[in-house]
Amino acid sequence: MKRRNFLGLVGLGGLAGLVPGLVQARPKLDLERAPDIAPLELSEAEWRERLSEERFAILRQADTEPAHSSPLDKETRDGEYRCAGCDLTLFTSDMKYDSGTGWPSFFTHVEGHLLTELDLVMLIPRTEYHCARCGGHQGHVFEDGPEPTGLRWCNNGLALRFVPA
Numbered sequence: 001m002k003r004r005n006f007l008g009l010v011g012l013g014g015l016a017g018l019v020p021g022l023v024q025a026r027p028k029l030d031l032e033r034a035p036d037i038a039p040l041e042l043s044e045a046e047w048r049e050r051l052s053e054e055r056f057a058i059l060r061q062a063d064t065e066p067a068h069s070s071p072l073d074k075e076t077r078d079g080e081y082r083c084a085g086c087d088l089t090l091f092t093s094d095m096k097y098d099s100g101t102g103w104p105s106f107f108t109h110v111e112g113h114l115l116t117e118l119d120l121v122m123l124i125p126r127t128e129y130h131c132a133r134c135g136g137h138q139g140h141v142f143e144d145g146p147e148p149t150g151l152r153w154c155n156n157g158l159a160l161r162f163v164p165a
Contacts, residue, residue: 026127027116027141027151033132034112040086040134051085058156059085059136062121062128067102070157075104078165084158085136088113091153093165099145099152104160106153107145114153116141129153 033039042050047060057063072081081091081104090113091106099105112132119128119140127141138159145152 026125027143029116029127029141031115031129031132032112033115037088037112037133042134047085055084055158058158059083059131059134062137064139065103065156065158069102070104072104072157072160072162073098073102075162077162080163080165081106081155081160082163083131083134083136083138084161085131086134087161088131088133090114090131090138090160091155097146099154101152101154103139104155104157105145106155107147107149107151109153114138 044060048056051059054065058065075096076093078093080089080093081096082089089110091109095106095108097105097107109129114129115132115135116127116129119126128137129139129141130137136159137156139153139155142152142154143150
């Protein structure tokens with residue numbers, strides 16, 4: 001079952017608040033789309049034509065790839081990490097670090113190129129983020145990253161395309 005479908009089946013409302021102490025603080029980010037980025041809207045058929053089945057599941061249905069499955073987790077060259085759906089630059093190699101989680105991780109992002117929303121799928125509030133142009137699901141952001149931000153932008157490797165410098 002896809003996580004988006006699960007949300008529709010379970011009335012989550014304030015469910016996470018029923019277990020005090022279980023809910024970790026989640027980053028409350030007020031991100032806005034850069035003014036020079038126009039939203040890209042395609043039909044499901046157009047997305048399926050553009051993306052592989054695996055990328056479609058992640059970018060359009062918010063699936064998650066297995067940890068340690070992406071070669072981008074160990075990528076160390078200089079370059080840009082772009083949305084695999086629309087080619088918008090989301091991160092640069094200077095923003096990347098090894099979090100040890102098995103997914104490509106970044107301590108910050110290109111301003112105006114990511115948007116966030118509340119994710120209650122696992123019954124614990126998390127901050128999901130997606131591409132500001134095409135809305136493609138990228139991953140989740142957590143407050144356990146390195147300085148200077150203290151954030152960990154944990155990304156699906158299949159949601160990205162690496163372009164070497």
